[in-house]
Every structure is written in structure tokens, then in C-alpha cells.
Amino acid sequence: MKQLDIQGISKSFHQKVVLANINASIRPGEFVSFVGPSGCGKSTLLNIIANIESANDGEVLFGGKNIADQDVISFMPQQDLLLPWRTALQNIVLPLELNGVGKKERYKTGAEVLRQFGLDEYMHHYPSSLSGGMRQRISFLRTYLCNKPLMLLDEPFGKLDAFTKMEVHRWLLNSWEKGNQTIIMVTHDLDEAILLSDRVFVMSKQPSTIVHELSVNLPRPRKLNMLASSEMKMDKEELLRILSSYLTK
Numbered sequence: 573m574k575q576l577d578i579q580g581i582s583k584s585f586h587q588k589v590v591l592a593n594i595n596a597s598i599r600p601g602e603f604v605s606f607v608g609p610s611g612c613g614k615s616t617l618l619n620i621i622a623n624i625e626s627a628n629d630g631e632v633l634f635g636g637k638n639i640a641d642q643d644v645i646s647f648m649p650q651q652d653l654l655l656p657w658r659t660a661l662q663n664i665v666l667p668l669e670l671n672g673v674g675k676k677e678r679y680k681t682g683a684e685v686l687r688q689f690g691l692d693e694y695m696h697h698y699p700s701s702l703s704g705g706m707r708q709r710i711s712f713l714r715t716y717l718c719n720k721p722l723m724l725l726d727e728p729f730g731k732l733d734a735f736t737k738m739e740v741h742r743w744l745l746n747s748w749e750k751g752n753q754t755i756i757m758v759t760h761d762l763d764e765a766i767l768l769s770d771r772v773f774v775m776s777k778q779p780s781t782i783v784h785e786l787s788v789n790l791p792r793p794r795k796l797n798m799l800a801s802s803e804m805k806m807d808k809e810e811l812l813r814i815l816s817s818y819l820t821k
């Protein structure tokens with residue numbers, strides 16, 4: 573059963589073809605990643621799914637209907653877009669506020685997720701006094717608290733050090749495996765793509781299309797120690813082989 577259907581998406585900027593006929597079907601509750609060379613159009617594809625950019629050709633359907641007509645997406649873009657006049661806590665509770673959740677309840681929820689992320693000490697800090705990695709985690713939590721059926725994440729953890737990234741991966745796996753949210757993530761980190769995803773789509777250089785689809789061999793529930801497993805190694809070798817063959821073309 574498919575939930576999200578990306579059908580024949582093409583996109584050009586100034587007569588230059590960036591995306592050329594992208595097709596992918598994603599099941600409800602699936603976690604998929606897109607990887608590919610820098611500048612191949614991964615963010616552009618997410619922007620089109622989120623209806624921030626329009627495609628020149630093709631359409632994106634959710635449940636068989638145009639996704640642009642439905643309120644089903646939460647989106648974490650590469651730039652954190654935190655509101656500078658709001659503290660970390662006030663930033664992450666914004667989606668709850670927009671959904672009419674009362675002040676006491678939204679601050680309680682916000683404080684709890686900040687605590688789980690080890691950021692409670694910074695809850696009353698403004699974005700300008702936070703590190704890039706902290707801002708990225710706040711931005712992720714704000715997106716997560718939108719609680720929509722489809723979450724789009726554009727390089728969500730690229731600024732985190734290895735240790736913090738592991739903690740966030742553990743948290744995300746745990747919370748996502750309990751729910752039924754569909755996630756599409758763009759990342760440059762192949763270990764991250766394999767550890768978290770059900771499938772990894774590989775995109776080629778421009779004009780970019782999907783050149784490979786890896787069905788990840790790791791069982792669910794995923795654990796961080798699977799990073800050292802033979803299945804992980806096998807999947808990573810497959811991705812590296814495909815990526816390197818397209819990089820030289």
C-alpha cells in the first residue's frame with residue numbers, strides 16, 4: 573500500500589534541469605532516506621513535496637490526492653529558522669500553540685522533550701546564544717512536535733558531534749518505532765541513512781534521477797550496536813559502490 577506517491581517530478585532552474593523524472597512510492601509509516609552528491613537536488617525535491625517549490629512536471633500525491641491540498645506535513649529545512657525573539661522552549665512549543673494546546677500543557681511537553689535531549693539547561697536561552705548543534709536539535713524538536721503524518725527532514729543532524737548524534741538517533745528510533753509517522757530524510761551520512769531507514773534512495777548528479785533503491789537489511793527494532801553489524805557493512809558497501817560509480821560518470 574502506498575501513502576506518498578512522487579510521480580514523474582522534474583524541475584529546472586534557469587533552463588538547467590536539476591531533477592529529471594523522479595518517481596518513488598512510500599508506504600504509510602515508512603522511514604526513507606535520500607542520499608546523493610552535493611547539489612544534485614535533494615533539498616529541491618523535499619521543497620517540492622512540501623509545496624515550497626513547484627515542479628515543472630509531475631505531481632506528488634498523498635493518499636491518492638494532491639499533497640498541496642492537505643495539511644499533512646511537518647518540515648525541517650536545512651536552515652533552522654528559529655524565531656530569534658523566542659527562547660528555545662518558546663520555539664519548540666510553537667506548533668502546540670498553533671494547535672491551541674493550553675500554555676501549561678505545552679510548556680510541560682516542551683520541557684520534557686528538552687530534558688530528554690539534554691537541553692533543559694538551555695530552555696530559557698535565545699537562539700543567538702546557542703551552538704549550531706543545539707539550534708539544530710531545537711529545530712528538530714519543533715518539527716517533531718508538529719505531529720503530522722509525514723515528516724520531512726533536510727540534513728537534520730549534520731551539525732551534531734558523533735556522540736550527540738547517537739543519542740538523537742536512539743531517541744528518534746525509539747519514538748518513531750512506537751508511532752506510525754512516515755519520515756523522509758535527506759542526509760550525507762550513509763551510516764545514519766542505513767541505521768534509521770527502511771529504504772535508501774540514491775540520486776545521481778544533475779540532471780538528477782533515482783539510480784538505486786536499497787532495502788535496508790537490518791531488522792527492527794534497530795539498535796545503535798547494529799552500526800557494527802555485517803548487514804550494515806554490506807548495505808554501506810552497496811551504497812558506496814553505486815555512489816562512486818555515478819560520481820565518476
Ligand SMILES: Nc1ncnc2c1ncn2[C@@H]1O[C@H](COP(=O)(O)OP(=O)(O)OP(=O)(O)O)[C@@H](O)[C@H]1O
Pocket residue numbers: 585586590608609610611612613614615616617
Ligand atoms: N531557488 C533556486 N534558484 C536557482 N537555482 C536553485 C534554486 N534552488 C536550488 N537551485 C539549484 O538547484 C541545484 C540543487 O540544489 P539543492 O539544494 O536541491 O541540492 P542538494 O542536493 O540538496 O545539495 P546539498 O547536498 O549540497 O544540500 C543546485 O545547483 C542549486 O544551485
